[in-house]
Amino acid sequence: MPNPSESCEGMTFCITCSDAAESLRVEAIAEGGAVGTCVDSLGHRSEVLLGLVPDAVVGRDVLVHAGVALLVHATAASEASR
Amino acid sequence: MKFVDEFRNADLGAALAEQIAATVDPRRHYKMMEVCGGHTHTIYRYGVADLLPPNVELVHGPGCPVCVIPMGRVDDAIAMARNPRVILTCFGDMMRVPGGTGSLTEAKAAGADVRMVYSPLDALRIAQANQDRDVVFFAVGFETTAPSTALTILRARAERTKNFFVFSNHVTIVPPIRALLESPDLRLDAFIGPGHVCTVVGARPFQFIAADYGKPVVISGFEPLDVLQSAFMILRQLADGRCEVENQYKRVVPFEGNPAAFRVLADVFELRPHFEWRGLGFISQSALKLSPAFADFDAELRFGVPGVRVADPKACQCGEVLKGVIKPWECKVFGTACTPEHPIGTCMVSSEGACAAYYNFGRLARRTREPRVAELASS
Secondary structure, three states: OOOOOOOOOOOOOOOOOOOOOEEEEEEEEEHHHOEEEEEOOOOOEEEEEOOOOOOOOOOOEEEEEOOEEEEEOOOHHHHHOO | OOOOHHHOOHHHHHHHHHHHHHHOOOOOOEEEEEOOHHHHHHHHHHOHHHHOOOOEEEEEOOOOOOOOOOHHHHHHHHHHHOOOOEEEEEOHHHHHOOEOOEOHHHHHHOOOEEEEOOOHHHHHHHHHHOOOOEEEEEEEEOOOOHHHHHHHHHHHHHOOOOOEEEEEEEEOOHHHHHHHHHOOOOOOOEEEEEHHHHHHHOOHHHHHHHHHHOOOEEEEOOOHHHHHHHHHHHHHHHHHOOOOEEEOOOOOOOOOOOHHHHHHHHHHEEEOOEEEEOOOEEEEOOEEEEOHHHHHHEHHHHHOOOOOOOOOOOOOOHHHHHOOOOOHHHOOOEOOOEOOOOOOOHHHOOOOOHHHHHHHHHHHHHHHHHHHHHHHHHO
């Protein structure tokens, strides 16, 4: 996870305070599914609340905004078939 | 990268632009509003407008949550931050938004303990690590962000954290859209709907735009071809005489939204009777405050706030920009007195703000394009 002491300035896109979200992969789930550790494509890890996505499982990608997963992405295979 | 590269493919974009050109009626002017700051950012960053015919106009709406916060609420946050017992936490962009008494960055420079966080959960962790202090999270954002704040409050209660408070400035997207539709200032043909808000609320809340006002809505993703395809879908609706809510962002947005998020929001928040929006004035039932059951976490009750309404600087035209009445470059102080380094208005602060997005990405393309247009006109 980026260092919270860093500023958003210089970033081309503020992922926290806008209507934007990012896809992260669930790496571990704890506390009965309430919270998880997720990793982005660059290997940054962050604590993510999973209370809104009871179908999240390790290895699946979730859409995360402001520290909360909003949905579980369809798998690449199922999405490609659409 | 899958689901990114194909939505930034130049050849696909050019092909889509040809289809759009073949769809529009050259005798008609089309005006569509994107209500989400993320779309505004994409439009300027990738030059989406350059792929549209000149009679298709994109208008930027009040979809940047930082931009719509009035100056008085910033002053309220600064007043809390000046309390030596308080650690005030907020997202990065909020730190630079000017209030009537300066910005949170300036308050921090003057000694206030103001910290940037990436999520409400970060703020809760700061509270748990500093139990001799009170930690306030300055919460902004639409329905995308509000569930994060709500879940964090529920977690604070479950973990018996007594020194965590939320200064809620969460807003909802439908009331300002309705206000814009009722505004005599603006004539719009359609809306590009906010993709990630809809992951929470779904498509249903936007059906009134088609049913009551006869205007198409297409919920859009955030890659450049997402926005371009959404514009095409809108133009197809208008060409066919249809008026519907369509979902371009099906790979992410379920039509019904996220029911669990609805439940959490209903548990923790209630609608404010009215709330002031920068540029739009007071709008009924357009913002969220903590429900009485969570009053122990309500920073406004814990600390009290000045609650003084502050008029925007006279030179600033953020209000007109947020309503889509003028473009960023038509503001009198754009790029001169007001820049991302020294913003006067909120639209120049956030990277999602129309003025900052245009300043960072659009103005150079416009400068390049304008001489060509002048050259063609004189030949």
